[in-house]
Structures are given as C-alpha cells and as structure tokens.
Amino acid sequence: MKGLDAILEEHPFFAGFAPPHMQLIAGCARNRRFDEGEYLFHEGDPADEFFLIRHGRVALDITPPGRDPIVFETLGPGEIVGASWLVPPYRWMFDARALEVVRAIGIDAACLRGKCDADHDLGYQMMMxxxxxxxxxxxxxxLQILDVYGRH
Amino acid sequence: MAATDPAVAADPFLPALYRVARTRRELADTVTLELLPLEGVRPDFAPGQFNMLYAFGVGEAAISISGDAAEGAAFVHTVRNVGAVSGALARMRPGATLGLRGPFGTGWPVAAAEGADVVIVAGGLGLAPLRPAIRHILNHRRRYGRVVLLFGSRNPGEMLFRRELERWRQRLDVEIGVTVDHADPSWRGNVGVVPSLIRHASFDPHEAVAFVCGPEVMMRFTATALLAAGMGGERIWLSMERNMKCAIGLCGHCQFGPTFICKDGPVMRHDVIGGLLSVREI
Known part of the structure; x- marks a missing residue:
C-alpha cells in the first residue's frame, strides 16, 4: 500500500516539489473518501481543510435564497477543491458535493499555513x-459571466 | 451534383427558389430547416460553407449549412431566432418558399486534416457549422487519427443536437467531452467553460488540427487553451461571423482587417487572424 508521501508525489499539483517540502506537506495530509452525494464542505463552514482529488468528481454549487442550488463548476482527478483556506476569514464560499465516490487527499489548512509561515520557501512554492x-x-x-451562449 | 441553374452561377446576387421540405425544432428558439430547390438539384458544398437565405419581404441573412454534404438532396440549415430575418426563417413551415444564394466561403480543411488527430471544439449554436465536418470525419473515420469533440453550452436544457451527441458518444472511436456553464444538481456531467476540457483531452498537439466554432469570445479563450497545450496557430481553424451582405467580397460589410469573412472565410486560420481578434475597432 502506498504511503501518503508517494501518493502526494504522484499528484500533478506537487510535480517537481522538493522532497523536504513534500515531507512537510505530508505531515498535514490525510486520505479522505466521500460517498456519492456526500458534501466535502458547506458554504460558511470553516475552511480548515482543502482537497486534492485523486479519483471521482466534485460539484461546486451555490444556493440562491428560495431557489435550487446552481452548480457552477465540476472538478475531477488531479484538481484542487478549495482556495478559501488561503485568505481570512477562512470560510467556504460555496458547497462542494461528491458526484460519485471521491478519493482525495485532505490537507489540514491551519497546519499548512503554519508551515508556510515558518518556511517562506515552502509558502512561495505553494503560491506558485x-x-x-x-x-x-x-x-x-x-467567460461564464459573459453568458456567451445567451441571446445578444 | 450539378448547379441548380446556370443563371445562379452566373449571377451570385440572384437567389434561387427553395421550398421548406421539413422543419425540426431543436430548442425553444432554434429550428432546423431542410430546403429543396424548386428546380434542379442543390449545388455541392464543403463542410463549413454558408448560404444567404432570403425571407421574402423581410431580408437576407448568412446561415451556415448544418447538414451532411454527402447525404440527401436538401440544404440543411439550423437557425436561431435572434432577429427579424432569422425569426422569419425560424417561423417557416413546410411548404414555404424562400430565396437562397450560395454556397459561399471557405470550408473546414477535412481533406488536409487526414492522417492527423482532429480536435473539434464547439460552443452553443457553433455546433451547427461543425456538424457537416463531424459527419464527414465520422463517415471516413479510418482516415483520421484520434478524434475529439468538445462541446459547451449554456445549460443542459439548451444543448443543440443532444440526441446526435448521445449517438456519437456511443461510438468507441470518438472522445466526446460535454460541459455546461451552469446546471441544477440533477446534471451529472461537467460544469465549466469548454476551454477547460482541452487539457483533459487525448491528442497530440503537434500533429493535431483543431476546428473551433462558437461565440467569438469563446473561440478566443479556446484558441488560447489550444496554444497553451502546444498546438501551433497554423493548425487551429476558426469559423468567423460578421455582418455579411453580398457574400462575395464586394460590399465590405464583413471586412475583417485585410480580409473579408464572406470570401476569405468564414473558416480561417488562427495564425492569420488571431492578432485581429482582440482589436476592438475591427
């Protein structure tokens, strides 16, 4: 069975990451699994963990008051779910729902922010x-806002 | 097939009379018309070309041909009701007559693309001008490498040629990617803009040819994504749209920098016109 280090190294997001930095990241990481329909997080929740998708797809949606949710993006393997953990107030701005069984790596945001503060090279690599x-x-x-397929 | 009437070939301003043989509602505001000539047979055409359709008493509009060049005796046009002329065309019933000039313009380079991977990127109604090329490629599938069709639309309910897309998807020799700009939670497909599908598609960017058609902003974003994937501008073909009037490069209404869309296009190479796409004054 692969360790988290090996799984992280295979993820496109970490391509070219230096081994010492990879070890620091792995210290904040854990394997996560979400069943179809399960929420990774809800709007307004603390953004204390973000996700690197390994398998499966995730729908991001927003629910306007009194209306059904609107899906505005879907993400798949190799992609990242969530950036709100990067900036205060560290709250999710949308819901993230598993469209099928999702296997992901969850990264503890507070842990990673702390390591980026302590090691600016790591922080720079993450920002890059x-x-x-x-x-x-x-x-x-x-492009979505332009509504290019609408009647103009 | 021979030209309908020698007089039409001699005078490109003289419309030939066509009859609406059949209509099919595609979307709430979009209709496909099958047009048969009142005399003779319809002229040959290349995938990507357009006709000038004349709704009597209303006016004339350039409409791309959306049917298979090798199939049937009719011109097939898919028309979206966005104005006076297109509205009049979209409201036509079987038996109605209209004027038709054409076909005009350049086509998709389906022959030149033989042997290469083909990446077809369509947005919204842009699937209609690509449909003849898709049909041609699928009818001659062995002549091409990998074939990828990426299609974006506004939402799942406004997806053009949905049943045909499902049929194409059932083939094992075409990679189909479909996305919508937004959807309700019952939609299980992709949500996002069509250029975002390019990085997940399987093709060799150095050997592939791309055919792109859709709103101009969508084509600009798509071309940027194709270039970022490693494809050269000389391998990217766009179908341009402007206000076409004469359709033979005389009146200048569709002038696009040093070119005329009606005569030098509508299908044009990105390395030739890409620099003009962001020029607001053109």
Whole structure:
C-alpha cells in the first residue's frame, strides 16, 4: 500500500516539489473518501481543510435564497477543491458535493499555513502552484459571466 | 451534383427558389430547416460553407449549412431566432418558399486534416457549422487519427443536437467531452467553460488540427487553451461571423482587417487572424 508521501508525489499539483517540502506537506495530509452525494464542505463552514482529488468528481454549487442550488463548476482527478483556506476569514464560499465516490487527499489548512509561515520557501512554492489555478478559474468565471451562449 | 441553374452561377446576387421540405425544432428558439430547390438539384458544398437565405419581404441573412454534404438532396440549415430575418426563417413551415444564394466561403480543411488527430471544439449554436465536418470525419473515420469533440453550452436544457451527441458518444472511436456553464444538481456531467476540457483531452498537439466554432469570445479563450497545450496557430481553424451582405467580397460589410469573412472565410486560420481578434475597432 502506498504511503501518503508517494501518493502526494504522484499528484500533478506537487510535480517537481522538493522532497523536504513534500515531507512537510505530508505531515498535514490525510486520505479522505466521500460517498456519492456526500458534501466535502458547506458554504460558511470553516475552511480548515482543502482537497486534492485523486479519483471521482466534485460539484461546486451555490444556493440562491428560495431557489435550487446552481452548480457552477465540476472538478475531477488531479484538481484542487478549495482556495478559501488561503485568505481570512477562512470560510467556504460555496458547497462542494461528491458526484460519485471521491478519493482525495485532505490537507489540514491551519497546519499548512503554519508551515508556510515558518518556511517562506515552502509558502512561495505553494503560491506558485495555487496562483495559476486561481487565475485560470478567474478567466473561466469571466467567460461564464459573459453568458456567451445567451441571446445578444 | 450539378448547379441548380446556370443563371445562379452566373449571377451570385440572384437567389434561387427553395421550398421548406421539413422543419425540426431543436430548442425553444432554434429550428432546423431542410430546403429543396424548386428546380434542379442543390449545388455541392464543403463542410463549413454558408448560404444567404432570403425571407421574402423581410431580408437576407448568412446561415451556415448544418447538414451532411454527402447525404440527401436538401440544404440543411439550423437557425436561431435572434432577429427579424432569422425569426422569419425560424417561423417557416413546410411548404414555404424562400430565396437562397450560395454556397459561399471557405470550408473546414477535412481533406488536409487526414492522417492527423482532429480536435473539434464547439460552443452553443457553433455546433451547427461543425456538424457537416463531424459527419464527414465520422463517415471516413479510418482516415483520421484520434478524434475529439468538445462541446459547451449554456445549460443542459439548451444543448443543440443532444440526441446526435448521445449517438456519437456511443461510438468507441470518438472522445466526446460535454460541459455546461451552469446546471441544477440533477446534471451529472461537467460544469465549466469548454476551454477547460482541452487539457483533459487525448491528442497530440503537434500533429493535431483543431476546428473551433462558437461565440467569438469563446473561440478566443479556446484558441488560447489550444496554444497553451502546444498546438501551433497554423493548425487551429476558426469559423468567423460578421455582418455579411453580398457574400462575395464586394460590399465590405464583413471586412475583417485585410480580409473579408464572406470570401476569405468564414473558416480561417488562427495564425492569420488571431492578432485581429482582440482589436476592438475591427
């Protein structure tokens, strides 16, 4: 059975990560499993753990008052669920629901923030990996907001 | 097939008369029309070309051909009701007559793409102009490498050619990726913009050819994602849309930098026009 270190190394997010940093991350990580329909987290919950998907797909949704939830993104293997753990007030801004059985690595956010504070090289490496993801999602959100398939 | 009427070939401004043979409602505002010539047979066309359809007393609009070039005697057009002319066309019933000029413009390079992987990226109604190319490629499947079709729409209820997509998905020799911009929780497919599907698709970016059609903003984002995947601009083809009037490069309504969309397009290479896509004044 593979250890967490080996599983983390195989995840695309950590490609090229230095072994000492990988060990620091592994100290904050644990294996997680979610059944179909189970929530990884709910809007408003403390963002105390984020997830690296290994298998399965996750739907991100927001529920407007008095309406059904709206799914605005789905994520799959190799992708990251959640960035709200990076910035105060460390609260989730949406729900995350398993569309099928999901196997993921959960990273304890407070643990990782503490290690990034103590080791700025680690913090820089984490930011270098998170920032492109955030920028891509920002671009995608802009495209969704434009509603390009609507009647114009 | 031969041209309908020598006079039509001689005078590109003279519409030929066509009859609506059949209609099929695709979406609440979108209809597919099958058009048969009142005289002769319909001209040949290349996948990606368009016709000028003339609703008498209302006006003329450029509409891409959405049917299979090798199948049937009709021109097939899928029309979305977004204005006076398209609305009049979308309301036509079987038996109605209309004027038709065409076919015009450049087509998808389906012959040049033989031997290569083909990545087809469609957004919304953009699947219609790609449908003849998809049909052609699937009818000659052995001539191509891997075939990937990525399709994005607004939501699951506004997905064009849904049954046909499901049929294509059942084939084992085509990779199909479908996504919607947003959905209710009953939707079990992908949610997100169509360019986000590109990084998960299986193709060799150095050997593949991409056909892209959809709203221009979607095509810009898609081209950026294809370039980021390693594909050269000379292998990316976009179907452009502008206000076409004469359809033969005379009036200038569809001028796009040094080119005319009606004559030099609508299917154009990204390395030729990519630099113009972000120029607001064009």
């Amino acid at each position: 990996r998170f920032l492109p993801i955030l920028v891509k999602r920002l671009h995608a959100t802009r």
